[in-house]
Amino acid sequence: MCGRFDLSETSQRLRAQFRLSVDPAPFISDDVCPTNWPPIIRDLDGQRLATPARWGLIPWFAKDEKVGVRAINARAETIATLPTFRNAFKCRRCIVPATAFYEWAAIPGQKQKRKYRFAAASGELLGIAGLWDRWTRQSTGEVVESFTIITTEPNQLMAPIHDRMPAVLKPVNYDVWLSTDTPPEVAGRLLCPADEEVLTFY
DNA sequence: CCAGACGTTGTT
DNA sequence: GTCTGG
DNA sequence: CCAGACGTTGTT
DNA sequence: GTCTGG
Numbered sequence: 001m002c003g004r005f006d007l008s009e010t011s012q013r014l015r016a017q018f019r020l021s022v023d024p025a026p027f028i029s030d031d032v033c034p035t036n037w038p039p040i041i042r043d044l045d046g047q048r049l050a051t052p053a054r055w056g057l058i059p060w061f062a063k064d065e066k067v068g069v070r071a072i073n074a075r076a077e078t079i080a081t082l083p084t085f086r087n088a089f090k091c092r093r094c095i096v097p098a099t100a101f102y103e104w105a106a107i108p109g110q111k112q113k114r115k116y117r118f119a120a121a122s123g124e125l126l127g128i129a130g131l132w133d134r135w136t137r138q139s140t141g142e143v144v145e146s147f148t149i150i151t152t153e154p155n156q157l158m159a160p161i162h163d164r165m166p167a168v169l170k171p172v173n174y175d176v177w178l179s180t181d182t183p184p185e186v187a188g189r190l191l192c193p194a195d196e197e198v199l200t201f202y
Numbered sequence: 203c204c205a206g207a208c209g210t211t212g213t214t
Numbered sequence: 215g216t217c218t219g220g
Numbered sequence: 221c222c223a224g225a226c227g228t229t230g231t232t
Numbered sequence: 233g234t235c236t237g238g
Contacts, residue, residue, distance in 0.1 A: 001211055003221020033220045034221070055220095059208070061233050069218080070209045072221080083208050083234060104221070106212095113222090151210080164211075207236080211221090218225075 001073050002128070002149050002166040005101040006030040006117070007038055009125060014039070014050055014097055017125045018174065024050035030099075034072040040132060040147050041095040043178045050097065057148035058135040059084045065135065068146050074131060076152040076167055076191040080184055085148070088131035091180050093187060095169060096128040096149055105161045116161055118201045127174055129167040129191055155193040157201065168194040 008030050011023040024039050032038050032055070039050035056068035061083075071084055079085040100119035107114050120126050132147040150167040158165045169177055173190045176182050 001221075003211085005221095031220095031222095035220050057209095059233090062208080066218095067208070073210050075210070078209095085209090087233090102221075115221095148209090203238105205236100205238085208234090216226085218223100220221105220223085 001151055001162065001164045002101050002103070003034065003072060005032050005096075005098040005128075007032055007097060008099045009097070014125070017171075018050065018095065018097060018127065019048060020050055021047040022049065025052070027052070032098075034069065039097065040130060041097060041127075041178070042092075042132065043180070048178070051145075053094075053132055054144060054146040055149075056146055057084065057088070057131060057133050058144060058146045060087070060133050060135055062135060063138075065137070065144065068135075071148050073151045073164075074148045075164075076129075076150050076188070079131065079150065080188065085131055088133050088148075089187070090184050092132050092134075093177055094130045094132045094147055095174060095178065096130040096147065098126045098128055101126070101128070101166055103158070103162045103165070116201050118158075118165075118199050121198060121200045124171075127169045127171065129169050129177060150191055152191050153193050155196050155199075157196050157199055158193075161201075165193060167191040168198065 037052040057071040058068035079089040104113040129150040151164040152167045
């Protein structure tokens, strides 16, 4: 699973690595949590932009935003059919940029879990597959954009630590993942566990 | 038919 | 123990 | 995901 | 909005 990550990059670096149309607003945190508003990457009106969204997807049909706290992750295996995610999977895919993500594992005999940090072996940013949605608060008309991180099976590096991992996209697939012209069944094939050599951890 | 849920993870 | 907030 | 709280009353 | 459970 993925419940915390690190995003500590300059706007210029974000723009370069994801070929954004403009520099995004600065955002730095080595401890991004659910309900925070990190930037997510989308293709909007022909531009590739990184703009803030709330972590924890609130489905457009939800009556209250509390629904979002339960949807910080979405299983790759079920996004095509679950009501909360299926429309987003068809036409609202995004990339969550991250310097690293964290996983925790219990250590036998110890009370506190150990935290592991996973980063790209290349030193570049990770592009994690996500879905987003737009929700309107009935009482005020306020529009809230939110997102979830897609998880998949662990690769061999992750397996000893955890039974799920975020779906890390290959840079060569960024365009296809973000394009609304890509059919969901094609997009779904991009959500496989990362190759072992892509990540390092400590 | 209406009412209520709509999710993942880890842990038991 | 379990829920809420970040 | 973890950290921190863990309440009631009356009013909208 | 749409599905599930009663």
